[in-house]
Amino acid sequence: MTADPPGRHELLRRFFAGLTEYAFAVRMGVVDPPLVDYVSEMLVRFVQSDVIYGLRSPRGERLIQVADMLAEAQARQGAARRQMHRHIGDFTLFWTGVYPEMADRMRQGRKDSLIDYCDQGKKNYYLASRLPAAAEESAPDDVLMRLSDNFELCVYGLGEVRRQWEQREGESETPLLLG
Incomplete structure (x- = not known):
């Protein structure tokens, strides 16, 4: 009996986990597994x-600029505000x-x-780390x-991650992220 092949999400997760670990640990000497895992998972999500x-105004309009995201974050409270600030950090990163x-x-x-x-990314990750998290929140303070x-x-x-995936994509007949 053989296991089912991994799905697209799992393949992307493995791909980005490997590239991110290589870039951070091997190329840069950064050994911080929770940080590297967070960055890797962000890539998979994005x-x-x-x-x-994914952020929307109360009227359902998609927020595509950081200025609009910041204004919306100010209107939110608690865990919803934390999620907005975290997303701004992720978006800018x-x-x-x-x-x-x-x-x-x-x-x-x-x-x-x-x-x-860069300034907004730093500031918004900091703000997110100081606000209460929802029960399902996956990012530790x-x-x-x-x-x-x-x-x-x-x-x-x-x-570095981008350079590595572009290098690997150049070695493949099929685009890695679209194939």
Whole structure:
């Protein structure tokens, strides 16, 4: 009897876990398994654009700019506010680390043009770490605090992850993330 092959989500999880561990531990010498696991899981979640842009206003409008996300976070309380701040941290970390060229383009001529994504990422992870978590919250306060304290290091690490997956994608006939 053989086991069923892993599904797409599990393959992505393994792929990003391996790349993230390699980039952080081997390439950078960062040995912090909870932090690395968090970054890896964020990548898996953000493969879906509906998760990247998953925050909505009370009217159901998709929030695509950090300025709008910040305004909405101020209107929330408790665990909902923590989730907003955590998402802003994830959003800014993802774009500045994985696709910095897109982060720059996304801000041009918009509300976000005056927002420093690194500063906002650090600040929002810090704020999230200080707010009460919902029962199903998967991010411990100490991991969010370390993301705040080491934001630039994580940005660099995500750049390493991107370089590794692009290198592996160049060696394959099928795009790794789309195949």
